[in-house]
Amino acid sequence: MRNTLILLLLLLFVLTGSQRYMAQSNRAADEAALKALDIAWSKAAGAKDVDKTVSYYADEAMVMPSNSPALTTKEAIRAMWQGMLGAPNFSGGWTPTKVEVARSGDLAYVTGTYELSETDAGGKPVTDKGKYLEVWKKQADGNWKCVADMFNTSLPAR
Amino acid sequence: MRNTLILLLLLLFVLTGSQRYMAQSNRAADEAALKALDIAWSKAAGAKDVDKTVSYYADEAMVMPSNSPALTTKEAIRAMWQGMLGAPNFSGGWTPTKVEVARSGDLAYVTGTYELSETDAGGKPVTDKGKYLEVWKKQADGNWKCVADMFNTSLPAR
Numbered sequence: 001m002r003n004t005l006i007l008l009l010l011l012l013f014v015l016t017g018s019q020r021y022m023a024q025s026n027r028a029a030d031e032a033a034l035k036a037l038d039i040a041w042s043k044a045a046g047a048k049d050v051d052k053t054v055s056y057y058a059d060e061a062m063v064m065p066s067n068s069p070a071l072t073t074k075e076a077i078r079a080m081w082q083g084m085l086g087a088p089n090f091s092g093g094w095t096p097t098k099v100e101v102a103r104s105g106d107l108a109y110v111t112g113t114y115e116l117s118e119t120d121a122g123g124k125p126v127t128d129k130g131k132y133l134e135v136w137k138k139q140a141d142g143n144w145k146c147v148a149d150m151f152n153t154s155l156p157a158r
Numbered sequence: 159m160r161n162t163l164i165l166l167l168l169l170l171f172v173l174t175g176s177q178r179y180m181a182q183s184n185r186a187a188d189e190a191a192l193k194a195l196d197i198a199w200s201k202a203a204g205a206k207d208v209d210k211t212v213s214y215y216a217d218e219a220m221v222m223p224s225n226s227p228a229l230t231t232k233e234a235i236r237a238m239w240q241g242m243l244g245a246p247n248f249s250g251g252w253t254p255t256k257v258e259v260a261r262s263g264d265l266a267y268v269t270g271t272y273e274l275s276e277t278d279a280g281g282k283p284v285t286d287k288g289k290y291l292e293v294w295k296k297q298a299d300g301n302w303k304c305v306a307d308m309f310n311t312s313l314p315a316r
Contacts, residue, residue, distance in 0.1 A: 002160060002163070005160065005163040005164070005167065006163070008167060009163065009166060009167065009170075012167075012170050062256075062269060064269075064289050064291060064310065065310070066224060066310040066311060066315075067310075067311060067312070067313065067314055067315045068312060069289070069312045070269070070289050070312075098220075100265070100295075100305075101265075102260030102261070102262050102264055102265035103260070103262035103264050103265075104260050104261035104262030104264075106260055106261050106262075107258070107259075107260035107261075107265050107266070107267070108265070109265070109267065109293045109306060111220060111222075111228070111306060131222050131227070131228050131308075133222060133291055133293070133306050133308040135267045135291070135293065137258075147258075148267060148269060148291050150289075150291040150308045150310070152222065152223070152224040152225075152308070152310040153224060153225060154225070154226060154227045154228075155225065156225055157224075157225045
């Protein structure tokens with residue numbers, strides 16, 4: 001009986017310790033996973049793949065582009081990407097520069113810069129350079145999805 | 159000896175359970191605290207108090223306004239606010255609409271809308287309506303500070 005109790009105690013201590021250790025190593029893994037996800041997302045946009053591009057958003061995602069109210073429906077978010085990726089000679093993408101994950105591994109944010117080009121109505125090539133801030137949330141199935149996505153130009157106002 | 163072990167076991171179970179309960183109730187408290195902080199922050203800006211306004215940022219904060227690269231130094235962030243709050247007849251503020259906190263209570267994001275007015279160079283009153291996305295991080299002293307702050311206009315491009 002006494003040995004059983006000691007074993008139980010040891011087990012509890014080991015479990016508590018290993019949970020902490022796992023939280024640490026999961027955090028580094030989550031940061032690497034989010035960086036890779038963000039780069040893959042940019043590639044999907046660069047390939048003008050609308051379906052794949054919108055698949056990175058959570059169901060409740062909010063997208064916040066300039067000169068528009070926040071987009072909160074799947075339809076509005078899809079329409080925005082369809083317009084952007086469907087622009088004449090669209091090309092470009094974005095690169096994450098900072099990823100930070102909560103200790104609990106359920107919430108994170110990513111910042112970075114983008115560079116997107118297209119041909120304007122007058123047939124002239126135009127390039128926008130800007131920055132973005134994304135918030136990601138780990139879903140019930142363990143996959144990270146973007147819940148808030150905001151971006152704006154870094155170029156001077158015309 | 160056996161009773162001591164049983165007591166120890168009980169104590170461990172109670173501690174584990176109460177930690178979980180505290181995490182839940184802390185989360186609701188954190189959400190309420192962040193909403194109140196964001197409203198107080200807006201009031202400081204409305205009162206044109208530059209010192210108080212910049213005090214809501216963490217040391218490593220990044221501010222991401224339109225038509226500018228990301229601001230990453232205290233000096234650049236302060237200069238931006240000084241310019242904004244010092245505009246002729248500046249008035250207005252912002253209102254949080256959504257607050258979400260990580261389970262671990264160390265990271266959170268806030269979204270909302272702003273409305274800011276001033277008098278332009280021609281003496282005409284102008285109002286900008288837009289939205290924002292803030293990421294907050296709990297500091298070592300338990301206070302929440304903003305680590306990433308992005309905003310852009312919701313009005314159509316001129």
